[in-house]
Amino acid sequence: MRQRRRAGLLLLTAVSPTVEATVLVALGFVAATGLAPQTSAVWPYDTYHDLRWLYVYHDSWPKFLFWLGVVVAARGVFHTVLVVLAWPDGVPRPPVRWLLRRSLGLAVLVAVIVAPWALISVAASVVALSWVLLASLLPMFLLAPFLQRAAVVGPWWRGVPSLSLVGWSLLNFVVLTMAGALCWSVPGWWTVPVAAAAGVVNGLLWDRTVHAALCAPRVRLAWLPATPVAAVLALAVPLLIPPLVHAVPGKDLRAEAVVLDHPLPPEVPQAVIVLAGYGSAYGGEAPADDRVERFSYRGLAPDGTPLPYGPSDTTISVAQSVRLLGEQVQRLHGRTGRPIALIGESEGAMVARTYLDEGAHPAVDALAMFSPLINAGRAYYPPPHQDRGWGVVTGWQLRVMFGVLHKGGGPGTGPDEPFIRSLVDNAPFYRNQLMCPVPGVRMVAFVPTSTAAEAPPGDYADIPVFQMPGVHGGLLNRALVENRLVAFLSGEPIQQERDEYPLLQRLGAAWQAPPLAIAANPAWAAFRQPDPAFTGKVCLPTR
Structure with a gap:
């Protein structure tokens, strides 16, 4: 029995x-x-x-x-x-x-x-x-x-x-x-x-x-x-x-420090704009090299210098940041007469890559992305004024959760802040095109090990990737990253793939939330993008 x-x-x-x-x-x-x-x-x-x-x-x-x-x-x-x-x-x-x-x-x-x-x-x-x-x-x-x-x-x-x-x-x-x-x-x-x-x-x-x-x-x-x-x-x-x-070693060693602390080597031909990540702050300090500028989430002063900004300023929409970046690229290019290289970390990487997609960018010839948000926007929830749409209950429960956390001393951000809303509303682009080549622009992505757990398994990039031990937004080996970044800016091809990365991607597969199919969401109807959730690949031609 x-x-x-x-x-x-x-x-x-x-x-x-x-x-x-x-x-x-x-x-x-x-x-x-x-x-x-x-x-x-x-x-x-x-x-x-x-x-x-x-x-x-x-x-x-x-x-x-x-x-x-x-x-x-x-x-x-x-x-x-x-x-x-x-x-x-x-x-x-x-x-x-x-x-x-x-x-x-x-x-x-x-x-x-x-x-x-x-x-x-x-x-x-x-x-x-x-x-x-x-x-x-x-x-x-x-x-x-x-x-x-x-x-x-x-x-x-x-x-x-x-x-x-x-x-x-x-x-x-x-x-x-x-x-x-x-x-x-x-x-x-x-x-x-x-x-x-x-x-x-x-x-x-x-x-x-x-x-x-x-x-x-x-x-x-x-x-x-x-x-x-x-x-x-x-x-x-x-x-x-x-x-x-x-508390992880190297977490406070940010990518921007690699090019802000001392002058660029003479073999680097570009002027550089460094786009820091979400929650960063800038007090107006001048970089060590006058060819380098810090991107400001508040824009430029009348004399063309980047304005100081605080963490709350980084919550603006990606579209607004792209507009500010376009103005800063033109001012720096005009001031130096040099081609522009963009170095973006986390949110800054998303802004820089979106900028390259949304308009003419003849002054920019290089982009280095640190800790980009790979395959972001895999779920959706409508804005609060809409009572229907995929994930409508999810959105309201997230609003309640973040409200409670805020009252308890947690972060004051919420699911409807402009930057997060940008990821949700423009998700098909970030899921399929973020890590794709841009004609006329040399690109590389410096990807920490923790990124392997951030998205479903499968191909996630069609540009050179430099995989390295670390967590999102942190560098464990500054000397290595500085050496490779300078080599990239100088024109050398940079790429490194670690054996454990695909394994970590697969081990995280069971614990990801299922992605919302791009074709299922009317809010994404304007984006005719192939869906990596079904193809297992990115950078496929748009339909």
């Missing part, structure tokens, strides 16, 4: 990943294939999977609420069946009706607990920042051992999970990560059997997790409301991640 129940468990957990993988492969939706194994994963990763799809693919409040109810109810019923099949022999089992009530109630509760992290995952797909993705995933990893015993243990919210349950939870995370990487790596329809095999492993993990939750010798610290405490502590993770990122 036990063997028949286990066979039924493994068959059931294999079905849903197989179905999702079949649909995704049939649609050619290659960017999302890494998510398929999570459809039958142990709580809370299956709910995390569901909510990420729902936050991206809904276009009205009624549809969101309807499908949320369907998903929650389906999860409650599905978990009841899985728990019954995984229940170990020799342990008295409550009636199925009791288990169903428990699972349905917990499905609602887990959805509430998981929702903020699924929401942040979608936000990470908008801004393409690895630390935002980490802020969404780390709380899930920490909460998993507490939530995985909820369906079978009486006072599940009290006491600390056993070491065996923590171990199975860790293995669950590893299996989903590896399965996502394999689903993306194998060609075509081979994704389907890989997803099915991952589902079988999910069944084994369900079996072991239920056994570990029920057969623990005793609950440690049974008096402690450990799960509520863990849930509250998890809320602090998004506030803790940025300081931890800033």
Whole structure:
């Protein structure tokens, strides 16, 4: 009897990943294939999977609420069946009706607990920042051992999970990560059997997790409301991640320092405009070389010098920054008589690349991008005055979340600030054309290792790329970067690809939010761009 129940468990957990993988492969939706194994994963990763799809693919409040109810109810019923099949022999089992009530109630509760992290995952797909993705995933990893015993243990919210349950939870995370990487790596329809095999492993993990939750010798610290405490502590993770990122060696060594601190070598023929990133500030200090200027997000003074600016000035729209950059390029070119090289970091890279796309730029002959936001704008939400559109609920929940964070001392930015809105509204360009060649302009992108986790796997650049260890916006090896940047400005070809980069891309495939198809969004109808989410490639000709 036990063997028949286990066979039924493994068959059931294999079905849903197989179905999702079949649909995704049939649609050619290659960017999302890494998510398929999570459809039958142990709580809370299956709910995390569901909510990420729902936050991206809904276009009205009624549809969101309807499908949320369907998903929650389906999860409650599905978990009841899985728990019954995984229940170990020799342990008295409550009636199925009791288990169903428990699972349905917990499905609602887990959805509430998981929702903020699924929401942040979608936000990470908008801004393409690895630390935002980490802020969404780390709380899930920490909460998993507490939530995985909820369906079978009486006072599940009290006491600390056993070491065996923590171990199975860790293995669950590893299996989903590896399965996502394999689903993306194998060609075509081979994704389907890989997803099915991952589902079988999910069944084994369900079996072991239920056994570990029920057969623990005793609950440690049974008096402690450990799960509520863990849930509250998890809320602090998004506030803790940025300081931890800033503590990484080299994080404060910005790209602009490479050319602002001392004169350019004589072999560099250009004058240079340095575009710093989001949240930067400029006090009006003169660079060491009069051929170099700092781009100002406030524009130029009457005498042509860049105006000082503060972090809040970097929130302006990309279109406004492009206009200011055009004026500064013409003034510097006229003053020096030299061709112009643009060096942009993060937001500055996005502004410089957009400038090259939106009009004539005869004075510019080189662009170096540091930490560009690769494949940004993979989700959408309409402006606040619109009550319909893909991601409408996502937008309002993000507004509430950022409002709460702001009141609690967090950053004062929000999902509708002009720069973020630029990424959302012009997403097809940033997804398909950002890392593409521009005729007459030499280009290179200096890409830190963390970028590998910021976008789905696949080709992401058709320009030379210099991959280097580091985090977004930081340099671990100033001497190396300075040497390579000067060589690039002097006319040498610069390129370096690291072996671990494609592997890290694949390992992150399971934890990305599914991209919104470009063709599905009426707000992007003016952009006739091929969709890397389906082609796996960028820089394909526009239709």
